Amino acid sequence: MKPVDFELHRPETLSEAIALLAEHGEDGKVLAGGQSLVPLLNFRLARPEHLIDLGRIASLTAIRRTPQRLIIGAMVTHAQAERSVAVAQGAPLMARAFPHIAHQAIRARGTVGGSIAHGDPAAEMTAVAVALEAIMVAVGPRGTREIPARDFFIANLVTALDHDEVLTEVRIVPPAGPTGAAFEEVARRQGDFALVGAGAQVRLAQDGTIADIRICLTGVSATPHRALEAEAVLIGHAISPESTQTAADATRDVLNPSSDLHATADYRRDVAGTLVSRVVKTAVQRATFDTTSAA
Amino acid sequence: MGSNHEVHIEVNGELRTCTTEARTSLADFLRDQLGLTGTHLGCEHGVCGACTVLLNGTPIRSCIMLAAQADGQSVTTIEGLSGPDGELNGVQEAFCKTHALQCGFCTPGMVLAVQALVDNVPEPTQQDIDDAIGGNICRCTGYVQIREAIELVLGDVAKVRTSDDATVGAR
Ligand SMILES: Cc1cc2nc3c(=O)[nH]c(=O)nc-3n(C[C@H](O)[C@H](O)[C@H](O)COP(=O)(O)OP(=O)(O)OC[C@H]3O[C@@H](n4cnc5c(N)ncnc54)[C@H](O)[C@@H]3O)c2cc1C
Ligand code: FES
Ligand code: FES
Numbered sequence: 001m002k003p004v005d006f007e008l009h010r011p012e013t014l015s016e017a018i019a020l021l022a023e024h025g026e027d028g029k030v031l032a033g034g035q036s037l038v039p040l041l042n043f044r045l046a047r048p049e050h051l052i053d054l055g056r057i058a059s060l061t062a063i064r065r066t067p068q069r070l071i072i073g074a075m076v077t078h079a080q081a082e083r084s085v086a087v088a089q090g091a092p093l094m095a096r097a098f099p100h101i102a103h104q105a106i107r108a109r110g111t112v113g114g115s116i117a118h119g120d121p122a123a124e125m126t127a128v129a130v131a132l133e134a135i136m137v138a139v140g141p142r143g144t145r146e147i148p149a150r151d152f153f154i155a156n157l158v159t160a161l162d163h164d165e166v167l168t169e170v171r172i173v174p175p176a177g178p179t180g181a182a183f184e185e186v187a188r189r190q191g192d193f194a195l196v197g198a199g200a201q202v203r204l205a206q207d208g209t210i211a212d213i214r215i216c217l218t219g220v221s222a223t224p225h226r227a228l229e230a231e232a233v234l235i236g237h238a239i240s241p242e243s244t245q246t247a248a249d250a251t252r253d254v255l256n257p258s259s260d261l262h263a264t265a266d267y268r269r270d271v272a273g274t275l276v277s278r279v280v281k282t283a284v285q286r287a288t289f290d291t292t293s294a295a
Numbered sequence: 296m297g298s299n300h301e302v303h304i305e306v307n308g309e310l311r312t313c314t315t316e317a318r319t320s321l322a323d324f325l326r327d328q329l330g331l332t333g334t335h336l337g338c339e340h341g342v343c344g345a346c347t348v349l350l351n352g353t354p355i356r357s358c359i360m361l362a363a364q365a366d367g368q369s370v371t372t373i374e375g376l377s378g379p380d381g382e383l384n385g386v387q388e389a390f391c392k393t394h395a396l397q398c399g400f401c402t403p404g405m406v407l408a409v410q411a412l413v414d415n416v417p418e419p420t421q422q423d424i425d426d427a428i429g430g431n432i433c434r435c436t437g438y439v440q441i442r443e444a445i446e447l448v449l450g451d452v453a454k455v456r457t458s459d460d461a462t463v464g465a466r
Pocket of ligand 2: 335336337338339340341342343344345346347356357358359
């Protein structure tokens with residue numbers, strides 16, 4: 001269980017990191033928190049010749065908030081974002097997702113950017129990015145690109161990032177108005193990647209109807225799933241037991257998950273529907289509470 | 296060819312300067328280069344928690360962190376908790392009193408995870424306790440006595456408030 005020999009680079013600036021990636025081409029790989037990559041190195045499933053560690057680049061570790069935007073640096077750890085008031089207010093769904101990511105010791109090192117760049121459709125951050133229509137900022141030798149989440153996740157573990165690009169930050173538009181969010185999962189063991197996970201973020205209109213809703217699912221497809229079908233059922237209405245049921249069924253109808261050792265496709269589809277109705281109810285409750293506490 | 300790195304790491308309060316290969320994990324560095332074999336290796340891919348050490352006071356998995364990444368930082372291993380003549384500290388004493396170990400393989404990681412809880416979380420809830428050790432697998436004890444050890448070291452069992460959904464969500 002020892003990695004193949006590699007050369008480690010620890011640049012202190014982003015431009016140095018990009019120059020190193022350009023120099024080493026396909027033989028180079030970015031190292032962030034290492035919580036996905038180092039296990040792959042240990043198993044020798046990944047054998048990069050050059051690792052470019054972003055751990056010394058201070059500019060990538062900030063969480064910033066402007067009126068229009070929440071900006072999360074790629075090297076912000078899960079633990080740092082989990083404790084951030086700016087994240088709780090600017091991206092309530094993201095804040096609710098962190099406790100479901102692995103364990104404290106892994107969240108202490110794993111990063112938001114690393115999770116998104118890894119592109120695992122079972123990972124909470126990829127689903128949150130899709131639901132919140134996050135913009136991923138990538139910097140490489142050819143300049144800076146802003147990539148919307150819907151174009152970012154291409155296939156299982158494949159993203160729109162080129163091998164010589166660094167994901168530098170994730171931008172999210174904060175909700176305007178009373179908002180609530182919820183994230184729930186079914187996992188074999190607490191802290192494992194979930195069989196299925198679901199998240200919802202809901203903003204209510206003054207009359208209590210749903211003005212904006214984002215629903216996402218992990219573990220049900222090759223890329224993180226935004227449950228547009230369930231959103232379409234719910235938007236513009238107040239929720240009722242019937243509407244959450246219809247939303248759950250609409251989700252089950254469109255999903256085509258795969259079967260594996262841990263769960264069958266049918267089980268995953270069924271759980272996905274149930275989780276969608278649960279997170280929607282909880283998110284609406286929290287948004288209602290947000291309305292009353294703001295009044 | 297792989298690169299070598301000179302690292303300066305404060306280990307259990309003492310500054311250590313060593314040269315290590317890029318591919319050396321912090322766990323192998325501690326065990327093989329410094330002889331601190333109290334850090335155990337179970338799975339070597341981040342799943343079991345046996346290799347838990349404290350990095351600047353926070354628990355991390357030393358099997359999936361490179362030694363070179365710890366340069367300039369402070370690491371506490373299980374050897375760092377006991378006194379100069381091997382006297383057990385409070386957490387270790389509590390593990391003994393409640394029989395919170397059998398084979399002892401998970402114990403260094405478990406004790407360090409608990410130490411971080413004691414150091415960093417004032418008045419932890421039951422949920423805080425479960426979160427603190429939730430990433431550490433023990434195949435022997437069934438966890439009941441480990442929870443008892445934690446409650447013992449936290450002083451008063453009654454002080455451990457039962458948690459509710461609100462506290463979970465708020466974190
Ligand atoms: C036991 C265990 C359980 C886990 N459970 C979960 C879970 O339940 N949910 C979950 O979401 N995750 C889980 N993880 C993974 C964890 O969340 C990782 O933190 C995350 O997937 C990757 O982040 P990282 O910073 O560690 O990235 P790394 O491991 O350093 O990198 C991952 C990949 O992304 C690339 N990369 C990283 N950062 C950048 C960047 N800024 N620009 C370009 N490329 C980049 C790397 O080259 C690499 O290919 C678990 C990990 C372990 C060990
Ligand atoms: S040996 Fe590090 S987590 Fe298992
Ligand atoms: S005491 Fe044996 S694994 Fe925990």
